[in-house]
Amino acid sequence: MSSAAPIITAEGLKKIYHVGDVEVPALRGVSLSVPRGEFLAIVGPSGSGKSTLFHILGGLASPTAGSVTIDGEDLTKLTDADRTNLRRRKVGFVFQKYNLLPTLSAIDNIRIAQHFGRNKEALSPQFHTLLKELGIHHRLHHKPRAMSGGEQQRVAIARALVNNPAILLADEPTGNLDTENSEIVLHLLRDLNQKIGQTILMITHNPEAAAYAHRTVHMRDGRILD
Amino acid sequence: MINRLVLENLKHRRLRTLLSALSIGFQVTMILTVVGISRGMLEDSVTRARGVGADVWIKPPGASAITLSGASMPVKILEYFRKQEHVTSAAGTLVIPIGGVSTVTGIDLDQFIALSGQFKYLSGGSFAGPDDLIIDEWYAQQTKKKVGDIVSILNHDYRVCGIVEAGKLARLFVPITTLQELTGNTGKISQAYLKLSDPGKTEAVIAALKKNLEDYTILSIEEFVSMFNVNNIPGLRAFIYVIIGLSIVIGFLVVGLTMYTSVLERTREIGILKALGASPPDILRIIVRETLLLAFGGWLAGLALSFGANALINSLIRANLQSVIVVDWWPIALLIAVVASLLGAVYPGMRAARQDAIEALAYE
Numbered sequence: 158m159s160s161a162a163p164i165i166t167a168e169g170l171k172k173i174y175h176v177g178d179v180e181v182p183a184l185r186g187v188s189l190s191v192p193r194g195e196f197l198a199i200v201g202p203s204g205s206g207k208s209t210l211f212h213i214l215g216g217l218a219s220p221t222a223g224s225v226t227i228d229g230e231d232l233t234k235l236t237d238a239d240r241t242n243l244r245r246r247k248v249g250f251v252f253q254k255y256n257l258l259p260t261l262s263a264i265d266n267i268r269i270a271q272h273f274g275r276n277k278e279a280l281s282p283q284f285h286t287l288l289k290e291l292g293i294h295h296r297l298h299h300k301p302r303a304m305s306g307g308e309q310q311r312v313a314i315a316r317a318l319v320n321n322p323a324i325l326l327a328d329e330p331t332g333n334l335d336t337e338n339s340e341i342v343l344h345l346l347r348d349l350n351q352k353i354g355q356t357i358l359m360i361t362h363n364p365e366a367a368a369y370a371h372r373t374v375h376m377r378d379g380r381i382l383d
Numbered sequence: 384m385i386n387r388l389v390l391e392n393l394k395h396r397r398l399r400t401l402l403s404a405l406s407i408g409f410q411v412t413m414i415l416t417v418v419g420i421s422r423g424m425l426e427d428s429v430t431r432a433r434g435v436g437a438d439v440w441i442k443p444p445g446a447s448a449i450t451l452s453g454a455s456m457p458v459k460i461l462e463y464f465r466k467q468e469h470v471t472s473a474a475g476t477l478v479i480p481i482g483g484v485s486t487v488t489g490i491d492l493d494q495f496i497a498l499s500g501q502f503k504y505l506s507g508g509s510f511a512g513p514d515d516l517i518i519d520e521w522y523a524q525q526t527k528k529k530v531g532d533i534v535s536i537l538n539h540d541y542r543v544c545g546i547v548e549a550g551k552l553a554r555l556f557v558p559i560t561t562l563q564e565l566t567g568n569t570g571k572i573s574q575a576y577l578k579l580s581d582p583g584k585t586e587a588v589i590a591a592l593k594k595n596l597e598d599y600t601i602l603s604i605e606e607f608v609s610m611f612n613v614n615n616i617p618g619l620r621a622f623i624y625v626i627i628g629l630s631i632v633i634g635f636l637v638v639g640l641t642m643y644t645s646v647l648e649r650t651r652e653i654g655i656l657k658a659l660g661a662s663p664p665d666i667l668r669i670i671v672r673e674t675l676l677l678a679f680g681g682w683l684a685g686l687a688l689s690f691g692a693n694a695l696i697n698s699l700i701r702a703n704l705q706s707v708i709v710v711d712w713w714p715i716a717l718l719i720a721v722v723a724s725l726l727g728a729v730y731p732g733m734r735a736a737r738q739d740a741i742e743a744l745a746y747e
Contacts, residue, residue, distance in 0.1 A: 217658065217740045238662065245660030256655045256744070260391035265384070272384040273660035316659075 164323055164356050165191035165214065170223035172209050172379075183209040185379035186223065191324075196350040196357045198367035201376035207360045208328065210376070214358065215248050215326050216240040228323040245274045249317030253329035255309040257301040263312045264297040267319050274320035284319065291315055291345060307338030314345060318355070325349075327359040331366050343369045385665075389672045392649075399641060404680040406637040407724065410630040411685020411716045416692045417626045418712050421619055423697075423705035424484070429608040434551035436499045437474075437576035438585050440607040444598035455571035456599075461494075464577055467591060469584040472498040475572030476552070477562050479537070485703060487536050488553035489562030498578045499551065506530050507545035510558050516541035517556040519549040522702040539565055554702055627719060634681075634723025638674060642731035646670070653735050654743025663736035670732035671725070678724035682717045 172184040184206045191197050201207045212218040213225060216232065219240070225232045228247050235243060250256075257266045267280075288294040291311040301309050310330060317325055327346065331339035347369045349355045359370060367373045375382040393400045432440070441464070443456035455477070464473040474497070477489035492510055496502070502509075505520055507530035516534055518526075523546045528534060532543045534555075541557060563569045579588060585603045592601050602610075613619050646653070653666060689708070696706040 212741050215658070217744075241657075241660060241662045244658060250658050252744070256651070256658070258388070258652055258655060260395040261388060265387060265391075268384050269388060269656075270659045273656065273665065275660075 162193065163190045164193040164228050165189065165226070165358070167225040168223055170210070170213065170225055171221045172213065172218070173221045182379055184220070187379070187381055189374065189381060191356065191358065193356055194350070194354040195372065196347060196370045197359070198370035198373040199358060199360045199376060200362060200364065200367045200373055202362060205376040206379035207376045211326055211328050211358075211360050214324070215250060216243040245320065247323040249320070249322035249325045251310070251313050251317050251325065251327040251330045253332035255301070255306070255313045255333070257309055257312060257316070259301050262298050262300050263293060263304065266301075266312060267316045270316045270319050276320050280319070287318065288315055290348070305338070306334050307341055310334060310338070310342050311345065314342070318349070323356065325355055325357045327357060329361055330359060331361070331363065339366065385669060385672065389669060389676060392673060393676060396645070399645070400677065400680075403637055403641040403677050404684050407634055407678055407681020407720050408684030408688050410634045410637075410723065411682050411720050412688040412692055413630050414627055414716050414719060415685065415689035415709060415712055416696075416706065417623055418709045419689065419693055419706045420696065420704050421613060421623065422709055423707040425611045425613070425616075426707060427705040428611045430550050431552055432608050432611070433604060435576050436578070437604055438579040438582050439577040439588060440602050440604055441575040441577070441592070442573070442600045455568055455573050456575070458570050458572055461572075461575060464575060467588060469579045469581055469588050470577050471580050472578045473575055474498040475559070475575045477559055477566075477568055477571065478553070478573045479562060479566050481536055483703060486553065487555040487557055487562065489559035490556050491559050498576055502545070502551065503548040505546045505548060507543065509545060511544055512542075513558050513561045514539070514541050515544035515558065517545045517547055518543055519547050519554045521549045522554045525700060525702040537565065631719060631723040631726070634720055635727040638677060638724040638727030639730065641677070642670060642674060642728045645673070646731040646735040650738065650743045650746040653738050654740050654746065657738070657740035658744065666738070667732045667736045670728055670735055674724045674728040675721065678720045679717070681724075682720045685716060685720070686713060
């Protein structure tokens with residue numbers, strides 16, 4: 158793990174949702190610092206605010222108060238268009254349900270991420286090596302419905318990395334997988350972190366999955382527990 | 384890449400894509416068929432008017448040039464026409480509507496042949512009695528009539544004596560005296576045709592006739608047939624506009640519904656695209672491209688269907704309706720299909736573009 162300056166810094170992050178006239182606080186002042194190259198697990202039960210934190214760090218939602226910086230960019234000052242740009246350039250997502258586009262083949266799922274990332278370069282030899290390491294290089298022309306859950310999640314990881322994001326956000330990446338495939342995916346995430354220094358934030362409620370990370374942060378009721 | 388996504392989306396929901404394209408296709412066919420029939424019927428009228436082979440056409444004051452209804456002139460006026468310089472023959476006809484756009488035409492066969500030349504009989508021959516009827520091949524084909532069959536027109540039975548080649552004056556011919564008596568028009572005709580010794584003198588003959596027949600409409604045949612256009616048929620242009628308007632509404636509703644359900648069905652996919660960095664204009668562009676492709680596919684289907692409709696009309700009811708393929712309306716129909724489809728895609732497209740990414744990703 159690198160000891161460089163933090164790639165993510167959050168200070169007093171608050172998020173309040175309005176349900177009718179009722180205010181529902183999802184984050185109640187979260188402060189977090191993630192050094193570049195760290196593999197961090199955020200663990201907490203449902204309703205702890207970890208998904209809200211995931212959405213804010215991924216530029217999918219804006220905080221109600223506090224500050225958050227990703228790779229030197231202050232997210233609190235971003236417009237919707239700026240947040241779209243942030244997602245293109247700095248964030249790669251891996252979701253629990255894989256979220257591949259069902260109509261496209263594996264390689265086209267990767268290419269469409271390139272397209273929206275405004276990345277017009279051909280896939281690099283390093284990326285092809287990564288596809289081999291992920292064990293999906295021979296399955297690239299298959300559509301998601303013809304792939305196992307483990308394969309789909311590995312395609313999703315490749316898609317998340319194709320634009321060389323500053324951070325990889327993984328939301329319960331093993332939540333839909335059996336034990337064997339879960340281990341494969343977690344090993345791959347740890348290898349990516351070790352080999353290419355990819356900063357990874359993984360949200361999970363599974364302590365065994367969290368054990369693959371360098372560090373685990375626990376959340377409850379919208380706060381990080383010490 | 385976006386084109387592939389659009390194409391795969393359409394291929395993925397094949398039945399819906401097919402049904403939507405077919406619906407747009409019917410919209411296109413509706414326009415092309417209405418215009419094709421309008422033009423086909425006018426062209427048929429022109430062919431039949433030219434087929435007479437006359438140089439000048441005359442109608443009495445107050446009668447419609449198209450239907451020839453509403454007034455008549457005395458048969459004796461033909462003598463006056465024959466005395467005019469350069470006029471070699473004159474023939475009068477009595478045209479009586481028999482329902483819809485169909486008419487029966489009374490002729491003095493000898494007089495008419497003298498002006499127009501002999502009919503080309505495909506079977507049978509000329510009038511042998513007062514209740515004989517000559518029909519053209521299209522009418523014979525449509526009604527499956529042959530020589531010797533009885534045809535009832537305006538409650539009077541006629542015997543088919545001859546079947547002639549289509550394209551001369553009318554579709555149903557009866558002896559003019561019979562028709563005059565049966566319709567209370569004894570001694571009257573609806574229109575007259577003149578044949579000149581020198582067609583180059585047409586204008587001079589018309590000018591001379593107009594001096595004494597001020598209220599009559601006297602036209603060269605070319606002027607007469609030029610009146611057979613959409614603008615001269617009361618309500619036809621408005622009717623075509625109504626059909627276009629209806630087809631736009633249909634296209635708008637079909638594409639609106641298709642794209643709306645498509646957007647709802649793909650809520651989660653839209654969330655994924657947004658997570659990957661797609662902006663609202665990116666999403667809108669995807670919907671617009673899908674719509675354009677649907678409209679284009681629908682247009683192609685519409686062209687194919689319009690050929691079918693054209694063939695069907697001309698083989699089943701050619702005596703009443705004639706249809707032609709209107710190639711010059713193909714781009715107009717495409718434009719109408721595209722405009723209607725894009726209008727239908729506005730709301731679903733905006734809804735997709737504005738979709739909240741987090742809500743979309745949570746959508747089951």
